[in-house]
Amino acid sequence: MSNPIPINKKTISILGCGWFGLALAKNLVQKGYNVKGSSTTLEKLNLLSSHKIQPFLVDFKKDNAHYDANFFKTDFLFICIPPKRSTSEQSDFYFKIEQIVNAAIKNQIKQVLFISSTAVYGDTNEVVTELSIPKPETASGKVMLQTEKLLNAQKAFTSTIIRFAGLVGPQRHPGRFFAGKTNIPNGKAPINLIHLDDCIGLSIAILENENYGHTFNACAPDHPDKQEFYTLASIKAELSPPLFIDELLNWKKVSTIHTDLLNYNYLVNNWINWLNEDK
DSSP: OOOOOSOOOEEEEEEEOOOHHHHHHHHHHHTOOOOEEEEGGGGHHHHHTTTEEEEEOEEEEETEHHHOOOGOOSSSEEEEEOOSHHOOOOOOOOHHHHHHHHHHHHHHHHHHEEEHHHHHSSOSSSSEETTTTTOOSSHHHHHHHHHHHHHHSSSEEEEEEEEEEEETTTTGGOOOOOOOOOOOOOOOOOSSSHHHHHHHHHHHHHHHHHSSEEEEOOOOOOOOHHHHHHHHHHHTTTOOOOOSSOOOOOOOOEEOOGGGGGTOOOOOOOOOHHHHOOO
8 A cells, every 4th residue: 555645745854953953944844845954964864864854965065055956856955054153154144145045046945944043133122023123132132133234135946934042942941041140140131042942933934824025933922031940940950040120220121023924823822831731
């Protein structure tokens, strides 16, 4: 008896199968999509194959690209490669994206979805939405904004931008972020976080609603104070609780208007409840 035909015949290529990219790829495979995944190391290709993800060795460096063109034979390209923390590698990130853009154009990809960051917004002491003018303060935020502008300027394909807030989930328990530290400033500042499950849920909602060409802020709608949230998170993780300075300095609260287009309900929408329920 032949295998059942997948419900979704569309092919999705995920450039960068790291913490988020691999989790997204596994979920898309379960939903019946044809999924291609990339890695810069040979060792990870077997891992991708084990999850029924078609593995490809893809490595873009400044002025030097190595990739199998078949990876770019796809209906959708997810770019899930954040800039590295070092200043030198951040400066090369834009040139890496330029090469990816050229490959997408050459292979006539029509839909590109880029995973950006809410770091494009500075701490401007206000609620920020997709209509707010980004004012990045960090090197990574600045290069992310440059990349967004590059992608949005393309005419050969439609660009969709998903700006993730701080990432929480497996291997990223927030209890470790500030555990044991003291005199941490800005304890009253609101947090801006999103759980991995909602990163995946929002991404799939965009695909299934075919709501392309927008910029989406992806951040849970709950914003408790840093000192309340991270203190409880450390206690729940059985780590030394941090000590914050009870003050409010510069801050932002990430909100959205475009995510409402998806009619998406966050799976983690109360962080204190999530900490109390987390096993």
